[in-house]
Amino acid sequence: MNINYLITGANRGIGLALAEELISNDKKVICLCRESSDSGKLVSLQSKNPGRVELYEADVTVENDLIGASKKIKNLDVLVCNAGIMGARGGMMDENNKYSIISDVLMTNVAGPFFTIRAFLDQIKQSKNPKIIIISSHMGSQKHSGSESYFYRASKAAINNIMTTFSNELRPIEIPIVSVHPGWVRTEMGGNFATLSTQESASSLYKFIQKIDMADSGHFYNYDGNRLEL
Numbered sequence: 389m390n391i392n393y394l395i396t397g398a399n400r401g402i403g404l405a406l407a408e409e410l411i412s413n414d415k416k417v418i419c420l421c422r423e424s425s426d427s428g429k430l431v432s433l434q435s436k437n438p439g440r441v442e443l444y445e446a447d448v449t450v451e452n453d454l455i456g457a458s459k460k461i462k463n464l465d466v467l468v469c470n471a472g473i474m475g476a477r478g479g480m481m482d483e484n485n486k487y488s489i490i491s492d493v494l495m496t497n498v499a500g501p502f503f504t505i506r507a508f509l510d511q512i513k514q515s516k517n518p519k520i521i522i523i524s525s526h527m528g529s530q531k532h533s534g535s536e537s538y539f540y541r542a543s544k545a546a547i548n549n550i551m552t553t554f555s556n557e558l559r560p561i562e563i564p565i566v567s568v569h570p571g572w573v574r575t576e577m578g579g580n581f582a583t584l585s586t587q588e589s590a591s592s593l594y595k596f597i598q599k600i601d602m603a604d605s606g607h608f609y610n611y612d613g614n615r616l617e618l
């Protein structure tokens with residue numbers, strides 16, 4: 389069966405590595421990135437793999453961008469909400485804990501996946517093998533202690549909560565949805581000291597995605613497929 393994947397924020401970091409992983413596993417991938425993104429690596433992936441990479445512009449905080457992209461896409465099976473930002477990394481006195489940055493973090497990490505799922509739901513409903521994956525973070529778990537990154541943590545806790553609400557609404561139509569911690573990954577967000585390469589994270593995520601079914605829906609997982617506490 390030909391399974392089509394869609395990834396938001398696919399131009400760099402974990403999103404790009406997952407797109408590459410899908411291509412190396414002979415899948416088709418629809419890649420979304422912002423108009424302002426550096427999309428050079430995606431364009432090159434597309435030209436090296438004719439007919440297997442579609443590329444559309446969409447900022448996940450702009451619902452009309454997502455709806456516009458959705459109108460161009462016919463078949464979609466697996467939706468990966470990956471786009472995310474960090475915001476203030478410090479404690480309560482971090483000067484980046486201010487309205488504009490807090491608002492960007494919450495709009496991107498919480499409203500972004502919500503808008504994305506709504507925009508592509510019609511296509512997902514038509515799939516015989518639908519799955520929705522939200523790339524979250526263990527920093528959003530109530531069990532993960534820390535004294536910094538207030539709104540990043542809150543945004544990932546919120547999107548985990550939204551994932552469980554989606555799972556309740558989507559259960560009757562048998563669309564599984566999960567959130568996943570991708571590991572600590574060497575990206576612009578994760579930094580150079582992170583333990584995993586983007587390829588290691590993407591390869592584990594890919595293996596886990598293959599196994600997701602309705603029994604998993606509504607839960608939070610590590611990239612290796614082990615359950616995490618919300």
Ligand SMILES: NC(=O)c1ccc[n+]([C@@H]2O[C@H](COP(=O)([O-])OP(=O)(O)OC[C@H]3O[C@@H](n4cnc5c(N)ncnc54)[C@H](OP(=O)(O)O)[C@@H]3O)[C@@H](O)[C@H]2O)c1
Nearest residue numbers: 397401402425447448470471472525572573575576577578
């Ligand atoms: N790296 C880690 O250790 C780690 C750990 C836990 C969770 N995560 C999560 O994993 C996901 C990917 O993170 P990453 O490490 O790959 O980060 P990254 O290298 O900073 O990449 C972030 C991606 O998200 C895109 N993006 C940001 N805001 C967007 C928006 N409004 N609309 C569309 N795309 C947007 C960026 O596009 P531009 O190029 O246009 O900015 C970029 O493609 C995030 O959800 C993050 O929270 C990462």
